[in-house]
Structure formats: C-alpha cells, structure tokens
Amino acid sequence: MKIFTRVPGSDAPPPALVRMRLVATGLLVLMASLFLVARALQPAHPGFGFLRAFAEAAMVGGLADWFAVTALFRHPLGLPIPHTALVPRNKDRIGDTLAAFLRSNFLLPGIVARRMRRIDVAGSVGRWLADPQGGGGGRLRLGAGRLAGDMLEALDQERLGGMAKSTIAQRLRSLDIAPLVGQALDAAIAKDRHVPLLNGIVRWAGRTLEANEHLVRQMVHERAGSIMRWTGLDETLANKIIDGLDQMLAEMAVDPGHPLRGKAEEGLRQLAFDLQYDADMQARVDRLKLEIIDNPAMQRWIDGLWEQARQALIRIARDPEAGRDGRLAEALKALGSTLQTDARLRTTINRFFRRAAVGIVADYGDGIVRLVSETIRSWDADTITRRLENAVGRDLQYIRVNGTLVGGLVGLVLHAIDLAI
Structure with missing residues (x-):
C-alpha cells in the first residue's frame, strides 16, 4: 500500500487520490447514462437489454461500494445512518488496537531477539565503512547516514558528551x-x-x-x-x-x-x-596519572577530543565523500575490513546489538505502546480521518471502480440466465 507524500502539516487530499475519486465517480455517472440510453433504445433491439442489464447492475455495485467506502470515514450524504463514520467514532479503539498489535507482534523481547539474529549489523557496518559508495543501496546509505548525523546533533550533548568523556576518563584511569x-x-x-x-x-x-x-x-x-x-x-x-x-x-x-x-x-x-x-615506581606513576586526569586542563582536552570526534562523525555520516581521505578514513576502512573478516569480532558486535535491542524493548516496549495509543487518542476525529483517508483512499477508490465493473458483469450473467430460462 502506497503512502502518499504531502506537504508537512497539510491534510489536503493527495492529487492521486483526487484523480481516482474523479475516475470512480465518473464511471458511476457513465453507467447511469448508459442505463438511460439503453432503457430508451431497448424496444428497438434486444441487444440493448444486455447493455441495460450491465449498466443497471454496475450502478448498483458502484453505489454499494461508494456507500461502504464513504461509511468508513463519514456519514454518507451527511445522514446519521447506524454503523457509518466508523473511523472517527472508533478512533480511540483503533489506537488501542494498533498499539496492542505492535506490542504483540513487534515489541516482544523474544520476537526482537529472533529477528535480530538474522540481521548482520556488524557486517553491514563493515561493508559501509570499507566502501561507503560501493555496491547497491547508495541512496539508502546516504539517507541513513544523514539520519545518523541528525540524531548525533539532536541528542542531548551534555548527557551524550558526558557519557563519552566519562568513558574516556574511566579507561584512562583503569x-x-x-x-x-x-x-x-x-x-x-x-x-x-x-x-x-x-x-x-x-x-x-x-x-x-x-x-x-x-x-x-x-x-x-x-x-x-x-x-x-x-x-x-x-x-x-x-x-x-x-x-x-x-x-x-x-x-x-x-x-x-x-x-x-x-x-x-x-x-x-x-x-x-x-x-x-618496581611497585613503588608504578604507584608514583599511577598517582601522577590520576593527578593529570583530574587536572582541569586535561578535562578541557578530553572535551575538545570528544567534540572533534563528534563533528568528524557527523561530517562522515552526512557526506561519506568527506571521509574518504586522510588517516581517519584509512582507520575507518581498516575497521570495516576487520569487521568483515573477523568472525569472532562480528559475532561479538552482533550479540551486543541484539542484547541492546532486546533490552530497549524490554525496558521501553510498554512506553512505546502507550505513546502510540496516547498519540492517536490526542488526535481529533477530523485529523485522523483525513490522514487515514489520504493514506489509503486511492486504493479504496479502486474498490469502487472494481465494484462498478464486477457488478455490471454480474448483471450481464443474470440477464443471460433470465433469457435462457
């Protein structure tokens, strides 16, 4: 099912939906016109009876499917007919059902673990690092890289930088x-x-x-x-x-x-x-090391080291061409080759990502489900109706077209059977 691209913040129907709606309605009007013509000419020749039967049944099928499609999103002709305007009337239940579907089919630790076992994260990263522009999926890699760059910029730098700098300092201390x-x-x-x-x-x-x-x-x-x-x-x-x-x-x-x-x-x-x-010498060096690490100048150096690394990662993620030269590029390519050839390292990294994904689902799965449900509940009925109709409306208009044509064919068959009897 195709989701149509719209201007952000706009709920106007996509052009493709408008065209298909005109086609389905125009076909229904055509069938009505054929019915009137065939009904007027039927006494002149029996063949017009088949055309009348086709057009009559097509009108019935088209109107029935128009009623069914319209009833999903609003009351047909504005009449408060029971069991119509299903989407706005059941908005909250739809949100809860969708959230439950996500929880039971995607956000269970066991399901995530099984699916992550089939994903070679380390191998994919290794191939990309070794040759950022090579192979297929260049646009996908570029989009993913830009997304990663946006995420690095959007994350809380105080918290993220603090974690990175704390890790560097901890490794130096140990x-x-x-x-x-x-x-x-x-x-x-x-x-x-x-x-x-x-x-x-x-x-x-x-x-x-x-x-x-x-x-x-x-x-x-x-x-x-x-x-x-x-x-x-x-x-x-x-x-x-x-x-x-x-x-x-x-x-x-x-x-x-x-x-x-x-x-x-x-x-x-x-x-x-x-x-x-010499244990005494080693102890003196260790004390000196700790004094240097705790020195404000050293902390500023670590701050600068992290910021340089973050900016370099953002540049490479957004523009892989920018990272193809220099020592950093050589180091990244070497890392990529290692990830592809070292099975033990690749297994370790994949296991880490799998456990991280499972842990995120276990810790935040219920929160994600609540977020989906509460987001849909927060939308007003008109908003969710327009968004769903814009997303699936074109396919529903095809149902109207198919209903019109299939109804006409059924009318032909019934008319032929009537003549045969």
Missing part, C-alpha cells in the same frame, strides 16, 4: 600505564631510538644555559664572601662555571661515548626496569 611506558622505553633503548631524545636534551640544556647565564652569575655572587666580591673573584668563578658547563654540553653533543651520556643511558635503563617491575 590503564596500567607504567609497564607500557617501561616496555616502550626498553624497546627504544634496544634500537637506539633514545639517541635523538638525548641529543635533544643536550641541545636544550645548552640553550637554557646560554639564556640564563645571568642567573648563574647572580647565584655565585650571592653565595660568595665579601672578600671574593671585593676582589672580583666571584665574577671569575661564575665565568669558569659557565664555560665548564658549556664545554661539557658541547662534548656531550659531539661524543656518543661521553661518560655522562653513558650515565644518562644507564639511568634510562634503570627507569625502564623500575617502570615495569
């Missing part, structure tokens, strides 16, 4: 970061990947010393005795200290085997070991 950092540092040292870090530290120390020479001179001057300050030895000592530090940093920068670099590497190895195996 992450045992010290062993991971220790293993990464161990692997970096084993492959000399720490050397650029040491070089960077040495260069940074050199620039820092050059920019803060005045502080070194001030510290030596404040700690020197009055005799050293009077003789100027404090300035000489400060210059020696600065020159010595500068020379040491220069040697460390050019000599990979410098003893201090060796001490630094030894310290890094010890740090990597402690991060992996």
Whole structure:
C-alpha cells in the first residue's frame, strides 16, 4: 500500500487520490447514462437489454461500494445512518488496537531477539565503512547516514558528551600505564631510538644555559664572601662555571661515548626496569596519572577530543565523500575490513546489538505502546480521518471502480440466465 507524500502539516487530499475519486465517480455517472440510453433504445433491439442489464447492475455495485467506502470515514450524504463514520467514532479503539498489535507482534523481547539474529549489523557496518559508495543501496546509505548525523546533533550533548568523556576518563584511569611506558622505553633503548631524545636534551640544556647565564652569575655572587666580591673573584668563578658547563654540553653533543651520556643511558635503563617491575615506581606513576586526569586542563582536552570526534562523525555520516581521505578514513576502512573478516569480532558486535535491542524493548516496549495509543487518542476525529483517508483512499477508490465493473458483469450473467430460462 502506497503512502502518499504531502506537504508537512497539510491534510489536503493527495492529487492521486483526487484523480481516482474523479475516475470512480465518473464511471458511476457513465453507467447511469448508459442505463438511460439503453432503457430508451431497448424496444428497438434486444441487444440493448444486455447493455441495460450491465449498466443497471454496475450502478448498483458502484453505489454499494461508494456507500461502504464513504461509511468508513463519514456519514454518507451527511445522514446519521447506524454503523457509518466508523473511523472517527472508533478512533480511540483503533489506537488501542494498533498499539496492542505492535506490542504483540513487534515489541516482544523474544520476537526482537529472533529477528535480530538474522540481521548482520556488524557486517553491514563493515561493508559501509570499507566502501561507503560501493555496491547497491547508495541512496539508502546516504539517507541513513544523514539520519545518523541528525540524531548525533539532536541528542542531548551534555548527557551524550558526558557519557563519552566519562568513558574516556574511566579507561584512562583503569590503564596500567607504567609497564607500557617501561616496555616502550626498553624497546627504544634496544634500537637506539633514545639517541635523538638525548641529543635533544643536550641541545636544550645548552640553550637554557646560554639564556640564563645571568642567573648563574647572580647565584655565585650571592653565595660568595665579601672578600671574593671585593676582589672580583666571584665574577671569575661564575665565568669558569659557565664555560665548564658549556664545554661539557658541547662534548656531550659531539661524543656518543661521553661518560655522562653513558650515565644518562644507564639511568634510562634503570627507569625502564623500575617502570615495569618496581611497585613503588608504578604507584608514583599511577598517582601522577590520576593527578593529570583530574587536572582541569586535561578535562578541557578530553572535551575538545570528544567534540572533534563528534563533528568528524557527523561530517562522515552526512557526506561519506568527506571521509574518504586522510588517516581517519584509512582507520575507518581498516575497521570495516576487520569487521568483515573477523568472525569472532562480528559475532561479538552482533550479540551486543541484539542484547541492546532486546533490552530497549524490554525496558521501553510498554512506553512505546502507550505513546502510540496516547498519540492517536490526542488526535481529533477530523485529523485522523483525513490522514487515514489520504493514506489509503486511492486504493479504496479502486474498490469502487472494481465494484462498478464486477457488478455490471454480474448483471450481464443474470440477464443471460433470465433469457435462457
């Protein structure tokens, strides 16, 4: 059954319904005209008797079906005939019956679970992520994507964002970061990947010393005795200290085997070991991690991270072309391929969606049923009558046409039988 598209908020009959109503009424008028002509010409030739019988029976069939179709939505000719205007008179019962039908046939956990078992949600998502434009159903995917984007924008961002940010923070809190950092540092040292870090530290120390020479001179001057300050030895000592530090940093920068670099590497190895195996070090790192997570700056970073992810999801959902390039697109395509090839992951995700759907039905099924029933009850009789008539009226007009033609054929058969007898 086709539901006709109308302008939102308008209850005017669709053009197709108006056309079919004119066709059915015009056919009834044609049968009446044929009946009058055939009745006038019947004495001239017996064949006009068949035409009269056809037209007469067609009028009866057409009028009967017109009465039946009209009686669904209003009183025929405005007469308060019993058992007419069925829809407006039984509006509340129709709403309750429709709600009960939905509850008993669609919103039972067992029914939803059985139907969800036949739906490969993870596979469909995987195919779409791997190739958003490929295969059939491009318009359906685009419409679904835009719907998903609208839903992401329409959802309560405070609540949704709070859930997402709470999940991120919870995962960070539960992450045992010290062993991971220790293993990464161990692997970096084993492959000399720490050397650029040491070089960077040495260069940074050199620039820092050059920019803060005045502080070194001030510290030596404040700690020197009055005799050293009077003789100027404090300035000489400060210059020696600065020159010595500068020379040491220069040697460390050019000599990979410098003893201090060796001490630094030894310290890094010890740090990597402690991060992996020392409980006290792991506890200190964990406390530092928690302090960083609770820091307002970190919370603002998580807020920005969630908002960037949400905006990226909205852009990709509404315009799959926008997400076809870049690292994010590559990651999504890789995820899509994984969802298609990894049977265990696909089963786990499908099971999650199935349980989520069943849980929603179990928790909110009665609420959905009440919503349907109460919504229909809130409509006035004229509104529901117009909407139902606009939705199914065209098919009902076909019933009038069929009733007219079938009635005429029955009239022909009866007329032939009458002549034969």
